[in-house]
Amino acid sequence: MARALNKLSALAVKNAAPGKFSDGGGLWLYKREDGPGQWVLRYTLHSRRREMGLGSVQDVSLKDARAVADKWRAVVAKGLDPISERDRERRQAEKRLHLLEEVAKDAFESRKAELKNDGKSGRWFSPLEIHVLPKLGKRPVGDIDQIGIRDTLSPIWHSKAETARKALNRLAICMRHAAALGHEVDLQATEKARALLGQQRHKAENIPALPWAEVPAFYASLSDGTTTHLALRLLILTGVRSTPLRFLRLEQIEGDVWTIPGEQQKGRKDKTPDFRVPLVPEALALIEQAKAFTRGGYLFANVKKGVISDATMSRLMERRGMEARPHGFRSSLRDWIAETTNTSYEVAETTLGHIVGGKVERAYRRTDFLEQRRALLELWAYYVTK
Incomplete structure (x- = not known):
């Protein structure tokens, strides 16, 4: 079986003429006359033969195609259908992207380039991670409203005023990011929460200095x-x-x-x-x-x-x-x-x-x-x- 695998080379993939070429183990390269080649995994499950697309050769290298094929062959060995499993994984990923914690992480990743030290110090994300996500992180971002935000930040609104302010501002950015992703969100929720929380009593103090x-x-x-x-x-x-x-x-x-x-x-x-x-x-x-x-x-x-x-x-x-x-x-x-x-x-x-x-x-x-x-x-x- 080992000799039947890895028949192709990167050069052969690049120079392949139109046709179908086997790499072994059910992994095939389908090269069309009118476009780039496609990776296809052939497998048989419950006496039924199926074909699963793994992507274009322009996007997926031979090495990566082999790794993906290994993953789905292992799924077949368990008696599961790779196509159904892939669809399930996509639905779960889409569902996770609706949660505030996933939107917040995605918003943070998109802003790393403009943050000091690529955000490695954690100061941008930590107000969310410590004070917001433990309570609201598992909620769908569309369900985040001013009442939930108020109840989350009210314990620190006066005692840790600067941290609470940063957490609210970061949350507003996350809500705008969610809207850009196409989610239905209340973009005014953070400002409504600010009104409910009221004026902060705590005044920022300068860092003590030695005379x-x-x-x-x-x-x-x-x-x-x-x-x-x-x-x-x-x-x-x-x-x-x-x-x-x-x-x-x-x-x-x-x-x-x-x-x-x-x-x-x-x-x-x-x-x-x-x-x-x-x-x-x-x-x-x-x-x-x-x-x-x-x-x-x-x-x-x-x-x-x-x-x-x-x-x-x-x-x-x-x-x-x-x-x-x-x-x-x-x-x-x-x-x-x-x-x-x-x-x-x-x-x-x-x-x-x-x-x-x-x-x-x-x-x-x-x-x-x-x-x-x-x-x-x-x-x-x-x-x-x-």
Whole structure:
């Protein structure tokens, strides 16, 4: 039987003249004169011979056709009809696409390209996954209404206001996605739910920051040379966000300039340009120390896999009884600039990677103030370390 299989080759399929050609095991190539070839599986079930189309040779390779034929031959061996089973699988798939959880996953997949790091951080999908899908995920998307949404989000509407807001906005996107798929949905359900939920009492709070006058003492305490201490020191000196720092790779550094890819910055990666960070001598020395821990190309690698988590640095500060968090060092730097230097607004904001000015203004301003930012960060490093 083994010798009867795999009679064809990819070249033979490509050059086949009109006719019918057996690959063995019931897999046939039907080549027509007026079009591309078709894959067909012949099988006999309950003394009845049937033929099942497996797709065009333009869409299905010889290798894939063999794999599909193996799958359906196994179905025949169980006494089941492959054509009926395929129809059943399609109906189940269509049914699943009507469920909110499947629509949500499909909506997420379609938006990955515009999300930072292709959505791998999970921040786009997690509000849905944690707070919406456990209650509404198994419902047909056409049955989702404002009452169900209200009852789902009301427990966190005030206590976790920002998360609830994101969950509601993501759900609205999913409803629009479902409508684009052709499902009957109430596109106003999320806005009606927002009206039922009412005004949120909770006010967003800024991430606690260490006063700039206390930064030198904290910097000096980070002295044991561990990955976490080195990462925090470099975070303080550069003023960058934690994500690009945690995912720092040596190939991003050329001389004394670190270029952060657009997709690692805050915002949509298709609209965010790369950002150059001047590295002062103290920062370069930290990078040299951190090279000893490099793994998988990452400078601040996790001991098990990937890079250190965002919580790793936060927990260090939490264990010390500090309210401030790593992201707050950006505020510490900005306050120091405002209170101790006469730096222009454009240079100060660009130092933090903020977009300054309108679209037209930015089109005419071609500089990123690299050398001015370098001089500023040298003063900051001197203050922090001396």
